[in-house]
Amino acid sequence: MKAQPYQEVSEISHLPAPDSTGFITHYVFQYIDFNKVPQYVAAGHRFSDCCFLGCEIPSEMEDQIGRTCLLFPRMGRTYNVFRSRLYSGEDLYEGYDPENEDSFATCFDSRVFTDYKEKGKDCTDIRETLGRTLHDRAMSDAMNAFLSRFDPKQVVAIMGGHSQRRTDASYKRVALISKSLTEKGKLMASGGGPGAMEATHFGAWMAGRTLEEFEEALEILSVAPTFSDEGWLRSAFEVRKKFPQSKYCSLGIPTWFYGHEPASPFATHIAKYFYNSVREDTLLSIAKGGIIYSPGSAGTIQEIFQDAAQNHYATFGDPSPMVFLGVDFFTREVPIYTLMEDLLQRGKYKGLMLSVTDDMQEAIDTIMAFPTPSQYHTSSVSEKGEE
Numbered sequence: 001m002k003a004q005p006y007q008e009v010s011e012i013s014h015l016p017a018p019d020s021t022g023f024i025t026h027y028v029f030q031y032i033d034f035n036k037v038p039q040y041v042a043a044g045h046r047f048s049d050c051c052f053l054g055c056e057i058p059s060e061m062e063d064q065i066g067r068t069c070l071l072f073p074r075m076g077r078t079y080n081v082f083r084s085r086l087y088s089g090e091d092l093y094e095g096y097d098p099e100n101e102d103s104f105a106t107c108f109d110s111r112v113f114t115d116y117k118e119k120g121k122d123c124t125d126i127r128e129t130l131g132r133t134l135h136d137r138a139m140s141d142a143m144n145a146f147l148s149r150f151d152p153k154q155v156v157a158i159m160g161g162h163s164q165r166r167t168d169a170s171y172k173r174v175a176l177i178s179k180s181l182t183e184k185g186k187l188m189a190s191g192g193g194p195g196a197m198e199a200t201h202f203g204a205w206m207a208g209r210t211l212e213e214f215e216e217a218l219e220i221l222s223v224a225p226t227f228s229d230e231g232w233l234r235s236a237f238e239v240r241k242k243f244p245q246s247k248y249c250s251l252g253i254p255t256w257f258y259g260h261e262p263a264s265p266f267a268t269h270i271a272k273y274f275y276n277s278v279r280e281d282t283l284l285s286i287a288k289g290g291i292i293y294s295p296g297s298a299g300t301i302q303e304i305f306q307d308a309a310q311n312h313y314a315t316f317g318d319p320s321p322m323v324f325l326g327v328d329f330f331t332r333e334v335p336i337y338t339l340m341e342d343l344l345q346r347g348k349y350k351g352l353m354l355s356v357t358d359d360m361q362e363a364i365d366t367i368m369a370f371p372t373p374s375q376y377h378t379s380s381v382s383e384k385g386e387e
Helices: 040-041 058-063 099-107 110-119 126-147 168-181 196-205 211-221 232-242 277-286 298-312 327-333 337-345 360-368
Strands: 007-009 023-025 027-030 046-047 052-053 071-072 155-159 189-190 251-252 291-293 321-325 353-357
Touching: 007 321, 023 337, 027 277, 040 058, 040 071, 046 110, 058 189, 058 232, 071 126, 071 337, 126 251, 126 277, 155 168, 155 196, 155 277, 168 196, 168 211, 168 321, 189 196, 196 211, 196 251, 211 360, 277 298, 291 360, 298 321, 298 337, 321 337, 321 360, 337 353
Parallel strands: 007 027, 023 046, 027 052, 052 071, 155 189, 155 291, 189 251, 291 321, 321 353
Antiparallel strands: none
């Protein structure tokens, strides 16, 4: 018999009543301060097979919690170990003032990264590693809840280099492809950082806007072509303010492992991880609608081979398109497309759906041709209810 999932409660207003047996059973309570609901506690409700994650439990309630329950205390980390929803740009950059560049050093994202570096990427302290692991599990849980609103093959990823400049033609090309696919009902995803990743979310952010507005926004961004240039983050927030987005959304999946690369605030939903291996595998596994590869370096090449293996073994279901954007780059400069084609023809790979092009419309058409669900769920920003 398949086990029923636990019902998650992250708000006091959603606290459940006992069942017919008088017990509250099979719930997960996340960061609930039960001291704030004295009447609920005084009612003497008994709990069975529940998880209390980072909850504040008054002493008079302790005897009501059965031995089948699990209690995880708040762990005193810089971050919320048991976060119940995805981040937004506002969440990550809480404390950042676009009018004061120095404020970036003390915003939430920077504080977490500073703490991460001080404790070490390969930290062995059990309290810290447990906190990171539980946080990443919470991210996956929140992301899965968010993705449950979409057809799995609606999710399309774009991979590419973090060094791609905002003034590069390739950045504009990625952004326009993402804009078009978002308008056609796709949920665009990326590694959530700068370069081609930012272009993905910038394009999705500008979905529904005219090309003139797109060009104006791109001009604003061009004052800081790379993330190491002063004004990179400030100009992004300037575009967000001038061209607010309330209809379309995108999913960024960055990592504090590469915390020196700031996360793009153009991603409306952000699942930020500590463990890059989990983040990489997650991004590749959710992109069941295909992946577009823009020129990149070692990281992008690694992702191509990992994606090819998943498609070959049908690890996550049917293989999906692998679209290489840049004929000269992928057939001559870094001839990975040529290699993949050869291996496919010789039977070393099976099931790969490969294509290479310089044409934006051809890339869009390839993605849209796979598959054609009868009805798409609108990738709407208004549905942020992953609480």
